[in-house]
Amino acid sequence: xxxxxxxxxxxxxxxxxxxxxxxxxxxxxxxxxxxxxxxxxxxxxxxxxxxxxxxxxxxxxxxxxxxxxxxxxxxxxxxxxxxxxxxxxxxxxxxxxxxxxxxxxxxxxxxxxxxxxxxxxxxxxxxxxxxxxxxxxxxxxxxxxxxxxxxxxxxxxxxxxxxxxxxxxxxxxxxxxxxxxxxxxxxxxxxxxxxxxxxxxxxxxxxxxxxxxxxxxxxxxxxxxxxxxxxxxxxxxxxxxxxxxxxxxxxxxxxxxxxxxxxxxxxxxxxxxxxxxxxxxxxxxxxxxx
Amino acid sequence: xxxxxxxxxxxxxxxxxxxxxxxxxxxxxxxxxxxxxxxxxxxxxxxxxxxxxxxxxxxxxxxxxxxxxxxxxxxxxxxxxxxxxxxxxxxxxxxxxxxxxxxxxxxxxxxxxxxxxxxxxxxxxxxxxxxxxxxxxxxxxxxxxxxxxxxxxxxxxxxxxxxxxxxxxxxxxxxxxxxxxxxxxxxxxxxxxxxxxxxxxxxxxxxxxxxxxxxxxxxxxxxxxxxxxxxxxxxxxxxxxxxxxxxxxxxxxxxxxxxxxxxxxxx
Numbered sequence: 001x002x003x004x005x006x007x008x009x010x011x012x013x014x015x016x017x018x019x020x021x022x023x024x025x026x027x028x029x030x031x032x033x034x035x036x037x038x039x040x041x042x043x044x045x046x047x048x049x050x051x052x053x054x055x056x057x058x059x060x061x062x063x064x065x066x067x068x069x070x071x072x073x074x075x076x077x078x079x080x081x082x083x084x085x086x087x088x089x090x091x092x093x094x095x096x097x098x099x100x101x102x103x104x105x106x107x108x109x110x111x112x113x114x115x116x117x118x119x120x121x122x123x124x125x126x127x128x129x130x131x132x133x134x135x136x137x138x139x140x141x142x143x144x145x146x147x148x149x150x151x152x153x154x155x156x157x158x159x160x161x162x163x164x165x166x167x168x169x170x171x172x173x174x175x176x177x178x179x180x181x182x183x184x185x186x187x188x189x190x191x192x193x194x195x196x197x198x199x200x201x202x203x204x205x206x207x208x209x210x211x212x213x214x215x216x217x218x219x220x221x222x223x224x225x226x227x228x229x230x231x232x233x234x235x236x237x238x239x240x241x242x243x244x245x246x247x248x249x250x251x252x253x254x255x256x257x258x259x260x261x262x263x264x265x266x267x268x269x270x271x272x273x274x275x276x277x278x279x280x281x282x283x284x285x286x287x288x289x290x
Numbered sequence: 291x292x293x294x295x296x297x298x299x300x301x302x303x304x305x306x307x308x309x310x311x312x313x314x315x316x317x318x319x320x321x322x323x324x325x326x327x328x329x330x331x332x333x334x335x336x337x338x339x340x341x342x343x344x345x346x347x348x349x350x351x352x353x354x355x356x357x358x359x360x361x362x363x364x365x366x367x368x369x370x371x372x373x374x375x376x377x378x379x380x381x382x383x384x385x386x387x388x389x390x391x392x393x394x395x396x397x398x399x400x401x402x403x404x405x406x407x408x409x410x411x412x413x414x415x416x417x418x419x420x421x422x423x424x425x426x427x428x429x430x431x432x433x434x435x436x437x438x439x440x441x442x443x444x445x446x447x448x449x450x451x452x453x454x455x456x457x458x459x460x461x462x463x464x465x466x467x468x469x470x471x472x473x474x475x476x477x478x479x480x481x482x483x484x485x486x487x488x489x490x491x492x493x494x495x496x497x498x499x500x501x502x503x504x505x506x507x508x509x510x511x512x513x514x515x516x517x518x519x520x521x522x523x524x525x526x527x528x529x530x531x532x533x534x535x536x537x538x539x540x541x542x543x544x545x546x547x548x549x550x551x552x553x554x555x556x557x
Contacts, residue, residue, distance in 0.1 A: 084392045089391070
């Protein structure tokens with residue numbers, strides 16, 4: 001069963017582009033990545049799911065029901081972590097979490113305390129006084145405390161230290177194993193690769209690719225930089241090499257294919273320096289999707 | 291219900307911050323009344339020498355400051371300005387605060403409809419205004435009782451004046467709310483509230499000075515002119531109808547606009 005069905009969804013803000021003709025499905029139990037640079041339309045798509053904004057045309061359905069018509073009903077089972085942190089002036093963490101829980105039919109007190117404990121959140125403090133990272137934790141707990149069937153994450157890890165990020169990802173994986181579907185928007189490829197099954201790539205408001213994570217990794221270019229004596233660009237004429245650029249004794253290029261082959265070619269030289277990196281998302285967009 | 295409770299809890303401080311100064315203002319002005327009335331003839335003479343336009347600007351044409359009703363009618367204008375700013379504040383801030391503080395993403399992602407949100411917030415604001423209202427009733431009746439200098443007055447006409455507070459404030463609440471939903475973003479509430487409250491007051495003041503009364507027909511300061519109410523012991527019914535009609539239309543419009551509103555993210 002599809003938890004999210006998006007068909008020809010389009011949103012313009014006046015004349016400004018939000019998203020154009022976006023269609024995809026998210027299946028039950030998936031962790032679905034939604035990736036693209038800032039301003040590509042990730043938040044717009046999510047805000048349409050939550051009917052924070054209304055589409056110019058097209059439709060989004062969640063749990064088989066129209067997002068706008070059945071908004072309040074659908075949102076009983078959605079947990080949403082907004083990208084920006086928020087606070088009500090003068091409210092304590094516990095008050096906000098209780099307020100959040102009061103919107104749902106079930107009693108979420110126990111789960112709320114559990115989550116706060118896991119995320120090491122001090123319930124007695126005022127939200128205004130918290131650091132950015134701690135506010136983010138408040139957002140995580142309020143989004144998960146009612147054990148939603150669909151979790152929507154909009155750039156959830158910004159502001160969290162690596163240790164907390166790890167805890168957070170474990171939490172999301174647990175929720176997923178419990179049966180929750182996860183929609184994970186991010187501009188960081190590595191964190192999407194780490195956790196997602198499938199990924200949709202959005203650029204300038206349109207979906208340009210939907211792939212399994214495995215095939216994305218297999219297809220992925222590596223960004224390689226070699227510094228060696230007497231380098232000859234011509235000797236790197238392997239298939240899968242792209243965008244080869246030479247600067248004195250240094251070669252920069254992207255490579256897709258068997259890593260053993262390229263390593264053999266490189267090891268023929270007296271290497272001074274070598275780096276093999278994941279290309280940034282922008283580089284993938286620039287070279288991979290040209 | 292949970293929205294109502296939370297919104298109301300967040301308004302208590304604000305109510306106190308309006309009620310206290312209003313009480314002090316009335317107490318201070320009214321404590322001067324006994325000496326005023328003792329020298330009534332001097333005062334009337336001074337007023338008679340003032341330019342009629344100035345008197346009109348302060349709504350003092352044809353009133354007698356030596357009587358309790360005349361004096362209270364005069365100071366009630368200042369109370370009305372405070373009440374207008376307070377109600378406008380609540381109106382402009384009612385839903386715009388969520389977008390400013392990024393809490394809209396929190397609240398609107400909950401399983402509630404926009405209508406429920408708006409209703410909860412409106413009821414909380416109305417409760418806060420009612421508490422203010424009761425406090426102004428108590429303050430007014432108390433200061434009149436304390437400082438009437440033995441002069442005669444009709445409690446009935448003061449009751450009618452105090453009854454006007456509710457529709458008076460509802461107007462500013464509703465119109466402020468409507469304006470906040472007509473614009474893309476409300477950056478700061480207070481300047482808008484001041485503009486709306488003083489703007490409405492100035493319509494009446496200039497209307498009085500210029501002798502034109504068409505513009506002032508939209509102003510609650512004219513709808514509930516304290517001197518008129520106190521001297522006639524009655525409302526001007528057609529004006530009250532205008533006032534309530536504008537308020538109701540603004541509320542209906544606000545619901546429609548809020549239901550359709552695109553809540554944009556901060557970035």
